Amino acid sequence: MKIHEYQAKNILRRVGVAVPRGQVAETPEEAAAAFDELGQKLAVVKAQIHAGGRGKGTIREIPAQHGVQLVRGRDEAARAAANILQNTLVTIQTGPRGQTVRRVLVEEGCEIARELYLGIVVDRGRASPVLMASSRGGMDIERVAAETPELIFRESFGPDTGLQGYQVRKLARKLGLGGSSVRAADEFMRALCRAFVQYDCSLMEINPLVVTKAGRSAALDAKMTFDENALFRHPELSKLRDPSEEQPVEMRVAEAGLSYVKLDGNIGCLVNGAGLAMSTMDLIKLHGGEPANFLDVGGGADTEQVSEGFRALLSDKNVRAVLVNIFGGIMRCSTIAEAILTAYQSVGFRIPLVVRLEGTEVEKGREILATSGVDIIPANDLTDAAKKVVAAAG
Ligand code: GDP
Ligand code: MN
Numbered sequence: 001m002k003i004h005e006y007q008a009k010n011i012l013r014r015v016g017v018a019v020p021r022g023q024v025a026e027t028p029e030e031a032a033a034a035f036d037e038l039g040q041k042l043a044v045v046k047a048q049i050h051a052g053g054r055g056k057g058t059i060r061e062i063p064a065q066h067g068v069q070l071v072r073g074r075d076e077a078a079r080a081a082a083n084i085l086q087n088t089l090v091t092i093q094t095g096p097r098g099q100t101v102r103r104v105l106v107e108e109g110c111e112i113a114r115e116l117y118l119g120i121v122v123d124r125g126r127a128s129p130v131l132m133a134s135s136r137g138g139m140d141i142e143r144v145a146a147e148t149p150e151l152i153f154r155e156s157f158g159p160d161t162g163l164q165g166y167q168v169r170k171l172a173r174k175l176g177l178g179g180s181s182v183r184a185a186d187e188f189m190r191a192l193c194r195a196f197v198q199y200d201c202s203l204m205e206i207n208p209l210v211v212t213k214a215g216r217s218a219a220l221d222a223k224m225t226f227d228e229n230a231l232f233r234h235p236e237l238s239k240l241r242d243p244s245e246e247q248p249v250e251m252r253v254a255e256a257g258l259s260y261v262k263l264d265g266n267i268g269c270l271v272n273g274a275g276l277a278m279s280t281m282d283l284i285k286l287h288g289g290e291p292a293n294f295l296d297v298g299g300g301a302d303t304e305q306v307s308e309g310f311r312a313l314l315s316d317k318n319v320r321a322v323l324v325n326i327f328g329g330i331m332r333c334s335t336i337a338e339a340i341l342t343a344y345q346s347v348g349f350r351i352p353l354v355v356r357l358e359g360t361e362v363e364k365g366r367e368i369l370a371t372s373g374v375d376i377i378p379a380n381d382l383t384d385a386a387k388k389v390v391a392a393a394g
Contacts, residue, residue, distance in 0.1 A: 001226045002050040003240045006105045008222035015195045017188060018218045022107030024048070031081035032074040034106035042109030045069045045080040047089050049099040050245040052207075052223065055139050057091030059083060060098055067091065067101070070109060077106060092142075102244060110218065115208035116175060117141050118189065120196045123156055129196055130156040131163060131189060135175045137208040163193040184217050199237065200230035249312050256308040258297050265290025267393050268313035268322040270306065272297050272331075280325045283382050289390035292319045299329070306336075307343035314347060321352040321393035323385055326359075333357045333365025341372050352377060352392035356385035 009019040021038060025031040035043050047054050047067035054067030067089045069080040081104050090098035117137035123130040134152045136144045144151055153174045155167040168189050172182045188209070196204050205223040212218070231238050243251060253260040259274070267289050271277040274296045281291045295312065297305045306324075313322055326336050340355060356379040357365045369376050377392065379385035 001228055001231060001237070001241060002245070003224055003226075003237075004048045004050065004103070004242065004245075005046065005222055006048055006103075007240045008224035009105075009219065011199065011224065012192075012195065012219055012222055015198070016191045017195070018216070019222065020107045020110060020218055020220065022105050024103050025081055025106055026103055027085065028078040028082040031104060031106050032078040035071065035074045035077035038106070038108045040108045041072060042111075043071050043077055044105075044107045044109050045071055045077055045084065046105045046107065047084050047101040048103040048105055049089055049094070049101055050242070051089075051091055051093035051099060052205075052221075053091030053093045053139075054089060057089050057094070060088040060090050062087065080104075081106075099245070110210065110220070111213040112208075112210045112220075113213045113215075114211040115220075116211070117144075117152070118192060118206040118209050120193060120201070120204040122202060126156050128156045128158060129193070130154050131167075131171070131193055133171050133175055133189075137210075141207055157193055159197045162197070163190050180215070181211065181217070188217060188219075199224070199234060200227045201225060202227045249315050253295075253308060253312045256305055258295060258305060258309055258312075260296075260309075260312050261294040262316060263291055263293050264318070265292045266318045266320040267389055268292045268295075268316065268319040269325065270295050270297060270309045270313060270322065271325045272299060272327060276325060276327055280323065280382065280386070283386035284323070284390060287383075287386045287390045289386070289393060292316055299331070302331075302335075303339040303342045306339045307346055310343050310347040310349070314349070314351075319351065321354065321389050322349075323389040324353065324355045325382065325385060326355075326357055328357065328359030328361065328365065330360075332361040333359055334361045334368060337365040337368040340369070340376075341374060344374055344376075352389075354379055354385055354389040354392060356380070356382060 006024050013019050023034040025034050057067045059065040062083055065083045071077040071080050084101050084104055088098035089101050115138035117134040119132040120129055132152050132154050136151050157163040168186045172185050177185050203225040206219045208220050210220050267284055269280050269291050271280050277294055277296045284291050295309055297309050354377045377388055379388050
């Protein structure tokens with residue numbers, strides 16, 4: 001689950017990480033008032049969306065305007081907010097559709113001396129979180145990662161022991177920090193790593209972490225993503241969810257207990273079990289097709305779930321054919337066949353549907369489909385199914 005920058009900064013402030021003072025505004029008037037309240041000559045007005053690249057991103061309705069703007073007065077703050085709010089911000093991370101901005105963060109501005117990068121992710125190879133740091137922070141970090149990956153330094157740390165002092169000193173040396181900045185970095189990095197573990201994050205990113213001309217450091221940007229599997233341990237975090245930022249289909253499907261990820265191809269897949277879903281996607285690609293999604297209906301696959309899954313697939317305008325690949329284990333294939341038929345009729349299919357069933361009572365399941373009079377393309381095995389659905393999608 002992603003949250004907004006201002007929400008992430010509230011959390012960071014609570015765990016002792018230095019962040020600039022700021023206030024959220026939903027109207028230009030609120031932005032002007034926020035500017036006054038900060039009482040500084042310089043402020044920054046920042047679009048709040050669940051995507052990065054805002055500084056370079058442009059407002060679709062007014063292409064000269066960016067998602068992050070420096071302002072030097074209450075009127076300028078109001079104007080910047082008016083240009084951003086309720087408009088569409090297009091960044092490299094939103095894709096061409098962009099994202100409607102509903103809030104801006106008005107924050108005290110600072111004079112930047114250096115922009116550093118700090119990120120924490122889970123390194124599955126090492127089975128531990130890893131802190132990444134670079135002295136080349138700012139808006140071009142993706143280019144740094146692509147062209148000069150040796151300028152990004154890594155230290156993995158145990159979730160119980162946290163980041164150790166010697167690791168901070170090692171990183172500080174590589175980042176070219178000296179003197180009092182080493183102590184500042186120590187507090188900063190360790191607090192971040194603690195928060196990452198405490199809140200069950202899957203990603204945390206501070207880009208840029210700035211050193212100001214006055215010698216202070218602060219997180220100018222903050223991105224935080226939580227592991228959904230651990231959200232039950234943090235009821236206060238669930239409240240930070242912003243439904244307007246999430247794809248409605250993905251939300252509905254999640255409520256039905258399915259996991260759905262939209263992709264760019266044209267073959268819809270409905271599968272029970274994540275491993276089977278992966279191999280289904282592999283086989284489709286092997287035979288020259290492109291999956292439109294990943295959809296795991298879980299171990300069950302009752303009428304309710306299959307219907308919701310079908311609706312999700314058909315809501316994607318790119319989908320030209322659908323492949324249902326179900327392995328009946330505890331759930332019998334005959335039950336699944338009935339569920340597919342009921343869902344097929346209630347959802348209203350108008351594109352080819354290939355079904356491959358295997359497992360308990362498979363003969364009975366196939367017969368139910370074959371004698372139903374419904375226009376389903378049966379498949380005998382996974383390869384057969386993949387070939388047929390790729391052909392059907394054209
Ligand atoms: P992103 O583009 O979505 O990652 O948004 P950021 O929050 O990182 O802001 C983009 C850029 O705006 C930063 O990399 C900074 O260079 C600049 N910026 C943000 N706040 C300030 C500020 O207070 N003063 C100055 N001079 N620049 C700022
Ligand atoms: Mn940033």
